Amino acid sequence: MKPPSLNAQILIGALAGIALGLGMASLGGTSTLTQSGLYTAGLIGTVFVDLLKMVLVPLVFTSIAVGVANLRTHRQMHRVWIMTLGFFVLSMATAMLLGMGAANLFTPGKGLDIALFQDSMQHFEARHMTLGEFAQSFLHGLFMNPFAALAQGNVLAIVIFALFLGIALVMGGERYRNILGLLQESLEISLRVVGWIMKLAPLGIMALLAKLVATQNAALLASLGKFVAVVLGTTLLHAVVVLPLMLYAVTRIGPLYFFREAREALITAFATSSSSATLPVTLRCVEQRLHVKPEIAGFVVPLGATVNMDGTALYEAAAALFVANLVGVDLNLMQQMIVFATAMIAAMGAPGIPSAGMVTMVMVLQSVGLPAEAIAILLPIDRLLDAFRTAVNVQGDMVGSMVVQELLQPRSRSTLPHRETPGRAR
């Protein structure tokens, strides 16, 4: 019998992980079985994430430089930039409107007794950062010594340097043929290594999800139930309605086909809560399964992994309204617009790592004078919400690369292999 495909194995791994997590949760944290299960799951999950991070830096660097160099003309590069950033801003704005709309409608946090949380707030010290300071540190982090950026795994700075390198390669043309060839081969090697790591994905994902499910604090989740429902409801709405609609409107690709082919990356994002760690899988999925050309995927996806965060933007905006309700502050339209703008900047500035959104959210709260300490209330439930928003962040990057490809070369559709046609709506 033929073994199930990797895509199917990952799905089986995810379901088994959830089942194992529920099993451990029902045994309770004191059971030795749960403890050794959590230990083993932690070990396997960490190794899987570390392997992905290992290949992340060479992959991002080479894929952007090669991608940009292969765009060849300046005019094309210019259009890719505009379309990519345009798509990122539009999809994040839509996500935030959804989150803020629902938060205004259902007013989560109203009527909750803030005194209940006083203790955790007292023991939490938020790192205060004004918008100016944030902008300064963000800009400062963009341009770095490339070797330092590579060594520190600073994805955004690597993206920027690789962009410069790619443009220089385009301008130098034939002259830099050897360097381009070297980068191209390095990219191929990195992708080959990703292929090996993916063999471990079903097990890694099973371990990560088992731990995630087993360590949820159900009582806390229930006490913040309305807020959790608003965030999860709107995040899912964005994932299953808004993004697929955007994709369909431009490319005529149907959601079933998309979700089937994007599954590997979406499940990995959910399990790791890190767009950056998922990046090798996202790139592979977008190029090999969704047939986006490497020069477009290599540019849009790594950039998106650090700046395009629909789920994070939605979360930050909704959470600010939740905190306002909790402390009894009514935010007027002007203040909500400030929340909208700062949440977008904060999401763009958040690195693609677990709980990064919680850190940059301090800035959103401060922009309208809300107490940053209120984050302490949300931290214990963040692991679960982070899983969902990271999956949507990654989905946005994948949809973005497909939309940009279509807008750039509408005829590229006809180059898709035949077997894909049934899943496509047209």
Ligand code: ASP
């Ligand atoms: N974990 C998210 C990501 O990697 C960022 C966040 O905390 O919202 O995309």
